[in-house]
Amino acid sequence: MITNARVLQPEFIPGEVKHRDAEVSHLSDTLRPIATNEGHPTPSFLTGPPGAGKTCIARHTVTQLRENVVDLNHQYVNCWEKYSRFKTLYAVLDGINETLDIHRQSTPRDELLDRLRAYDGPHYVVILDEVDQLQDKDVLYDLHRTPNLTLILIANREEDVFSFLDERLRSRLQSCVRIKFGQYNLSELVAILRDRAQWGLEPGVIDDDGLEKIANHAAGDARVAIGILRNATQFAVQNDHDEITNDVIRNAVPEAIAEVQQETTERLTDDQQIIYEIITGHDGIRSGDLYDEYCTRVKNPKTQRTMRNYLTKLEQYDLIRSEGNTKDRRYHPVT
């Protein structure tokens, strides 16, 4: 049934992308100076809801660029994982193999930066994904000032990034090229799924009607859509079906949605997970009650202040939202 499982994986970057022509050409136009050797491109900033293809298009475009430019370095950095200044800079240096003898996390602050500045190799394109998760936004300033380095920033909402920047940084990044991604509509999702099915599954395993059902459940999110297709395929294989029926699709939906959700929650600490669980168990819990319940569930609870830090973090991750101010603020799970 499966001819190529790789194309169903979330991290797969297709060689050609559909329905994002405008975005792709906008981004490659921005990067054009690299190919034509006409100086330094403006940084780009891709924004849009989850599963709208931002990461995919960024990586795809850089890959395309590499086909035209022989000498080009590039690196993809997920700022959720590399949230601290050190981690981000380390990952960036890693892309140009400058990290060999850096082990210490306590390498003097400017050591990493000095190395980056000293870089005189080919043009270097750095994709910073989930840039709103950067703890210390100053690193953007440092990277922006690095010669021969071009930034592609990715975030869900522009204001998540810009509202945390100081004046100096904001005015610097004001000039970057904004590329906004909307949600995929139904027919676009179907086309994406059709490609994946064509590349990865035997013919006739799923028909257009089935693809449309999947697209419907995905609500504009391509990651969810592909996740449903992947789970449905797995289920069909395990149960010796030779095609993916509507029942199979329906069963695959909750799991696929849970997978996407889990991706975010498994990056939380134990304490953060418990707090998140408590919030999902109540619709609209108050801070005090939340803390009381949290204390009953763990052996060594963190302080209330720390929990408040967690709450802002969870809110930033879009897992919860808060309602009301100061007194009587309530926390809800994001559905």
Place this chain on the structure above:
DNA sequence: GATCCACAGGAATCCTCGGGGT
């Protein structure tokens, strides 16, 4: 209007960890 309460969040400080230097 004064006071209290429950909470938010900034700033300073403490604690811990991992690796380097001696």
Place this chain on the structure above:
DNA sequence: ACCCCGAGGATTCCTGTGGATC
């Protein structure tokens, strides 16, 4: 073996906010 250093997380301390109550 020992101390030192810097980073990052947690805690402590504190000020601010806005509704409730007297």
